[in-house]
Amino acid sequence: MDGLVLDTEATYLIAWQQAAKELGYGLSETFCRSLSGLHYQDVELKLTAYCGAELNMPIFNRLSGIFWREYVNIYGINIKQGFVELMDFIVQQEIPYCLATNSSAITTYECLEFAGIKEVFSTIISRDNVDYGKPAPDIFLKAADLLEVPIHKCLVLEDSYAGIEAASRAGAFSVLVPSSGLIDPLAIELCDVMMTDLYHTLDYLKCER
DSSP: OBTTTBOHHHHHHHHHHHHHHHTTOOOOHHHHHTTTTOOHHHHHHHHHHHHOTTOOHHHHHHHHHHHHHHHHHHHOOOBOTTHHHHHHHHHHTTOOOOEEOSSOHHHHHHHHHHHTOTTSOSOEEOGGGSSSOTTSSHHHHHHHHHHTOOGGGOEEEESSHHHHHHHHHHTOEEEEOOSSSOOOHHHHHHSSEEOSSHHHHHHHHHHHO
């Protein structure tokens, strides 16, 4: 969801930087981008390592939540370019699909509603549905099970190294679609194929069909 379906990562980055500034810290954009695709517990570990053990995580989380909602209430959440066209093709071709995300169910539905696409996904796997989030393979294995499609026949679209690692460990065909100019070289090395954007991905799927 984050960074691939929705441009939420930009909103999180703004909220994290505002919360950190309020507490007397500075978070670089490069560091914030490195949190892409991680579960919130892993995000907290990296924040603590970056800022120091004295960082008050409960206060940071509360502040970042406040700043995030202030921002999205004004500006909403943008859908990634090419998403509508890609979904139209998937639906027309009757390809089974679902949303598999490291976000909690509450956050997932809230973000989809802010973006105005709450009804697009009839099947959603969130972090709440599995024991371990990405980079563990659980989310994608659960998704394949619900779709009743063998995992080795599933194609996973991801924008982060954590997601690509999870897809690879699950045994799915992984497609890296970077959400920013900062591309993790490990993700490039591990993925099965890399696409520049969702339009490129759509062209690829049409050729494969």
